[in-house]
Amino acid sequence: MAKITYIEHNGTEHVVDVANGMTVMEGARDNGIPGIEADCGGACACSTCHVYVAPDWVEKLPEKQDMEEDMLDFAYEPDPARSRLTCQIKVTDALDGLVVQMPEKQI
Amino acid sequence: MSHIVIVGAGQAGSSLAAKLRDDGFDGDITLIGDETAPPYQRPPLSKDYLLGKMPRDRLFLRADSFYTDRRIVLRTGTPVTRIDPAARTLTFGDEVLSYDQLALTTGSVPRRLPAAIGGDLAGLFTVRTLADIDALEPQVRPGRRVLIIGGGYIGLEAAAVAAKQGLEVTLVELADRILQRVAAPETSDFFRALHSAHGVDIREGVGLSRLIGDGQVAQAELSDGTTLDIDFAIVGAGILPDTALAETAGIACDNGIATDTHGRTSAEGIWAAGDCASFPHGSARLRLESVPNAIDMAECVALNMLGGDREYVPEPWFWSDQYDVKLQIAGLNTGYDRVVIREGEGSRSHWYYAGDRLLAVDAMNDPRAFMVAKRLLAAGKSPDAAAVADASIDLKTLMR
Ligand SMILES: Cc1cc2nc3c(=O)[nH]c(=O)nc-3n(C[C@H](O)[C@H](O)[C@H](O)COP(=O)(O)OP(=O)(O)OC[C@H]3O[C@@H](n4cnc5c(N)ncnc54)[C@H](O)[C@@H]3O)c2cc1C
């Protein structure tokens, strides 16, 4: 389990516990947190689950696969270092304390 | 206080309910579905869920609390049997419910085989609902022999799962090639080769004559005269819009529940969205069978139900996963006269043109091509075909 902080673009913070094995996207979805749309439901096909990861977390997350990297390149205002697709990040204990910030909009 | 009722608790129905609240609707919302499960995603049904890689609770589109928090009354396991548009009521069981506005998001139903050719035998499965997959999954065991009827995306995804699980898979497609209805020969060729490499026996231009068995299907007789011994069959012969309820209420249907550009049906106060709806598109009507269409049309209709004035203009896209190939499609290829091929390292994309106008792209493990095409299509731009075909040219430069 990991405590994850989701920060909406307007600054509203949501701190929730997300079970291991879920994705960071599913953590937002299952807690009704707005700002992550996830149209494709986690298939890495839409890029509407884009967030900016807090700088101190960038290095601690599992690396991006090519597919995620390529999709992110075309997300809304991607940041080469901090942008991630939340559906591609599996939750483990190691993610306890993760902070992610939603972009102004999803494509 | 006004009451909006939504019939069909799937992708479109749940998006519509959520959007009504997001847009500030303060009245009552009732979302009614005949399936027992709360709204869930269908795409994984023929992919990771059937493979056993995705547990059931991850399929649900929203947590239960989402509905209670937003005062959306969700009634599952509740088939609506009648609408009375004049009285603005609907009936389920022995209950009658009044509405001020009604949205029909009833989705589609799979085509079934007629009983005359063995369609009523045991051992036949469709791939539409969670219940369908829960019935099918125990059949998907190594060594078993399955016949898949129909070479569209659903049939091919089911074939991929079955092949991965070590089944003996035969797929018949009546048309002269798989994916004939939706893709160019180049794309059919790609997927035929992919499935053949995984041991799937694809037979094109071959129909099913009949299924034979004593209660349980045991053999399939094909139109080319061959007979196959099988353990079970999957019917992937396409879907039909679920217009049953609308038709009995006298609502106009034309390849789906017919709506205007805003999602209104022929009955006052009744709207439709998603798989079940056909809407004006150019000089004809269009009906789309995809998640993006279900979400986007539902959200557009929600806005219009609250007094908005927005035409529904789809930006079609779709995806399909087979083995380690992710196919992403942007646009609609109807009317194309040529296909430009772009080949990358381990990726490939097929660009459909009508003259110089780009219509659609099939991208195989090529998310960049998909995303670029999606942007170009949304902007109404067509890149130079020669540049598209030249893999040394960065796709991003095409967006300028
Ligand atoms: C196996 C599978 C894989 C797919 N893969 C993809 C994919 O990869 N990408 C993609 O974009 N799309 C995919 N699709 C298509 C996508 O799932 C559909 O387009 C989408 O679900 C349509 O949403 P909808 O709300 O219109 O219909 P549905 O999700 O079908 O919901 C309609 C609901 O209404 C209910 N209903 C009907 N009549 C009544 C009644 N009288 N009373 C009460 N309830 C009623 C139905 O039972 C159903 O639950 C797939 C579909 C399937 C089946």
Ligand code: FES
């Ligand atoms: S949910 Fe679609 S890419 Fe993450």
